[in-house]
Amino acid sequence: IKELREKTGAGFLDCKNALSENDNNIEQSIDSLRKKGLAKATKKSSREANEGAVGFYSNESISIILKINSETDFSAKSDTFLDFLDNIGTIALNTNDTNLNLNDFLKVEDNGKSISDLLTEMIAKIGENLIINDLKVFDNKETSVNYYIHNPYRKNIGKIVSAVLYSSDKESDEVKSFSKNLCMHIAASKPEAMDIDNLPSELIESEKKIQEEMIKDSGKPSNVMEKILEGKMKKFYSEVTLLNQNFVIDTDKTVKEAIIDFNSSNNFILKNYILISL
Numbered sequence: 001i002k003e004l005r006e007k008t009g010a011g012f013l014d015c016k017n018a019l020s021e022n023d024n025n026i027e028q029s030i031d032s033l034r035k036k037g038l039a040k041a042t043k044k045s046s047r048e049a050n051e052g053a054v055g056f057y058s059n060e061s062i063s064i065i066l067k068i069n070s071e072t073d074f075s076a077k078s079d080t081f082l083d084f085l086d087n088i089g090t091i092a093l094n095t096n097d098t099n100l101n102l103n104d105f106l107k108v109e110d111n112g113k114s115i116s117d118l119l120t121e122m123i124a125k126i127g128e129n130l131i132i133n134d135l136k137v138f139d140n141k142e143t144s145v146n147y148y149i150h151n152p153y154r155k156n157i158g159k160i161v162s163a164v165l166y167s168s169d170k171e172s173d174e175v176k177s178f179s180k181n182l183c184m185h186i187a188a189s190k191p192e193a194m195d196i197d198n199l200p201s202e203l204i205e206s207e208k209k210i211q212e213e214m215i216k217d218s219g220k221p222s223n224v225m226e227k228i229l230e231g232k233m234k235k236f237y238s239e240v241t242l243l244n245q246n247f248v249i250d251t252d253k254t255v256k257e258a259i260i261d262f263n264s265s266n267n268f269i270l271k272n273y274i275l276i277s278l
Helices: 002-008 012-021 026-035 079-094 115-126 173-189 201-218 222-240 255-262
Strands: 051-058 062-070 131-139 144-154 157-168 250-254 268-277
Touching: 002 012, 002 026, 012 026, 012 115, 051 079, 051 131, 051 144, 062 079, 062 157, 062 268, 079 115, 079 131, 079 144, 079 157, 131 268, 144 173, 157 173, 173 255, 173 268, 201 222, 250 255, 255 268
Parallel strands: none
Antiparallel strands: 051 062, 051 157, 062 131, 144 157, 157 268
């Protein structure tokens, strides 16, 4: 079975059945799998897959955001692909494992087949390379969650999925609306981190060096150059950190200021955000 899987890329059960049907003859089993379209997947695995879709799945314990890439937008919009994404997303959700990562997920079994096997079968069925490219899992037992789908194919699947984890004294329509607006902002502005302290130090240092390089030949005194650098970095932070970005719903405020204003009548705490896009 192992040898046949390595040669064809077909799933465990498909290889087992093919060998059983062909008296354990490897070559005949390969031919059998090819006729069924199950031995083509490995040939497609080297193709680029830059299209696809992202799905959101949630229950009382966890929320999942899952991205699967395909070669073409045509396939990504098909019911076959979207049903597969929904099926895989539901399997991930039903693990209720807040520590689930992508590598472990590929080994999870459903009805005797691993996620990796199911993916191989779907590659053969669709005729394109597919890649389970991203999996984000977050615990929402003690928090509330809201999400937004941009360019939706289904109510929970689209090109971009953003979500916020938050706490509030009340789950009112006002709170739901505000948290949804935050999700929409995240999808539009694509922050790299919640706040300055959450940015990787290497990224900050790299940006500083770039800005210093750009202003070093200005001929201005060092104290003036420091002020210029400070202003450049402030602008950088306002572009890449969520709390310091101008809020797309009210551009006169930063996201941080919008949350502070909202909290004048609501006890709302933004705990985390997730963004996955194609």
